[in-house]
Amino acid sequence: TCEIINDLLAPELLGRDPEDVEAIWDDLYGLMRVRGCGSGFHTDAIAALDIALWDLRARAADQPLWSLLGERRHERIAGYVSGLPAATLEEKVAMARTFQQQGHTAFKVHAVVSHDGIAEEMAALRQALGADAQLMVDLHWKFDLEGALQLAHQLQPVGLTFIEAPLKPEDVPGLVALGQQSPIPVAAGEEWPTDYVARPRVEGGSLAYVQPEMGHTGITQFLRIARLAAAHGVQVAPHATIGGGIFMAASLHASAVVEGLWR
Numbered sequence: 001t002c003e004i005i006n007d008l009l010a011p012e013l014l015g016r017d018p019e020d021v022e023a024i025w026d027d028l029y030g031l032m033r034v035r036g037c038g039s040g041f042h043t044d045a046i047a048a049l050d051i052a053l054w055d056l057r058a059r060a061a062d063q064p065l066w067s068l069l070g071e072r073r074h075e076r077i078a079g080y081v082s083g084l085p086a087a088t089l090e091e092k093v094a095m096a097r098t099f100q101q102q103g104h105t106a107f108k109v110h111a112v113v114s115h116d117g118i119a120e121e122m123a124a125l126r127q128a129l130g131a132d133a134q135l136m137v138d139l140h141w142k143f144d145l146e147g148a149l150q151l152a153h154q155l156q157p158v159g160l161t162f163i164e165a166p167l168k169p170e171d172v173p174g175l176v177a178l179g180q181q182s183p184i185p186v187a188a189g190e191e192w193p194t195d196y197v198a199r200p201r202v203e204g205g206s207l208a209y210v211q212p213e214m215g216h217t218g219i220t221q222f223l224r225i226a227r228l229a230a231a232h233g234v235q236v237a238p239h240a241t242i243g244g245g246i247f248m249a250a251s252l253h254a255s256a257v258v259e260g261l262w263r
Contacts, residue, residue, distance in 0.1 A: 004045035008032075010257045013049070018060070021053040025220040029194070043193035043216065050218030052255040069223065080106035080134065089116040093128045106134035108164070111142060119154040126158045136187075138164040145174040152182040162187040162209055172200050179206025187211055190239040195224040202232050211239040 009028050016024055028046045029038075037043070058065040066072060081099050084092040084107070096107055107125065114121045118137060125135055137160060143151065148166040155163070164187040167174045179186040185208030192198045193216045202210060202225075212225045226236050 001041050001045045001048065004041055005049060005257060009045055009049055018053045018056045021050065021057060022220050024053060025050050025218065038196065039193045039216075043221075047193070047214070047216060047218030047221070049257075050220050051214070052257070052259075054219045055255060056259065065219075069219070078106065080104070080108050080136065082108045082138075083110045085113070087115075089121055089124055092121065093124055096125055096129055100129055100133065105132070106136070106161070108136040108138055111137055111139045118151060119158075122155055122158045122160065131159075134161045135159070136161045136164060139166045141165050141168045143167060145171070145178055148174075148178050149181055152178075152184045156183040160184050164188065164209075164211070165190065172204070175201055176204030176206050179204065179208070185209065187237060189213075189225070190241060191216065192225065193217060194221050195228050198225045198228055202228050202234055205232065207234050209235045209237045211237050213239040213241050215241060 008031065012028060012031065013024065018024075025046060028049065029043070032042050054065060054068070058068055061068070081096070081104050084095050086092045086095050092109075099107070107129065109118075109121060109125065111118050114137075116124075118139075122135060122137060126133070129135070135158060137155070139148065139151075143166055145167060148163070152163060152166075162185045163182070166178060166186060166188075169191050175186070175188060186206065187209035188201065188207060189198060189210040190213045192201075192210075192212065198210065198212075201207065210225060210229045212222045214222050217225060222238075229236050
């Protein structure tokens with residue numbers, strides 16, 4: 001990611017006005033369109049520079065970054081416990097109860113480590129945490145449409161807030177169809193780098209939540225995806241990946257590069 005910034009992208013910033021951050025994103029993205037680089041390391045590198053440019057704008061204006069993004073509508077944003085990393089179901093339930101005693105009210109389970117069965121684990125957590133707890137499950141792209149729909153019906157009695165990432169990212173028709181047929185709301189989007197990728201999925205009209213990951217989107221594309229979601233009545237639940245360290249490191253590196261260009 002940093003090499004793409006150094007060799008390809010940063011030289012293109014010379015002479016540009018950081019106030020033109022959204023136009024700069026479009027130009028940097030367009031550099032490698034001929035190579036088919038619409039995601040992956042290329043867009044991660046653009047995201048890093050984009051975050052750095054927004055940061056530079058905010059510091060130049062002596063304002064917090066949020067003030068440049070539009071109207072502030074919330075003083076607090078709800079969060080949830082993500083993952084219950086315990087070896088057995090009994091230990092997961094005990095861990096969830098401990099979090100609940102600490103004041104947490106929402107919990108998301110990672111299906112890739114649901115060794116006792118996804119439906120069984122979610123039912124046990126519902127019984128242990130009570131009707132008021134919010135429960136979600138991240139399916140990590142494990143299923144095809146038929147399998148995801150079958151699981152959604154098995155999970156329906158548990159009363160989940162959403163099922164996340166049920167199908168492989170490439171299966172756009174399947175994701176839209178699942179959203180239309182699932183008895184549980186569907187969430188997706190942590191891997192989407194741009195609104196180009198988000199648009200056919202959101203415009204399918206069946207998603208309940210989109211989860212843009214700023215490490216992939218940067219701020220410009222995060223905003224564009226959020227606007228797209230708002231236009232279609234879809235809620236935004238920002239994602240924070242376990243791979244965030246590399247994006248933060250790239251962003252810090254990009255901030256140094258960008259500052260140097262405008263000194």
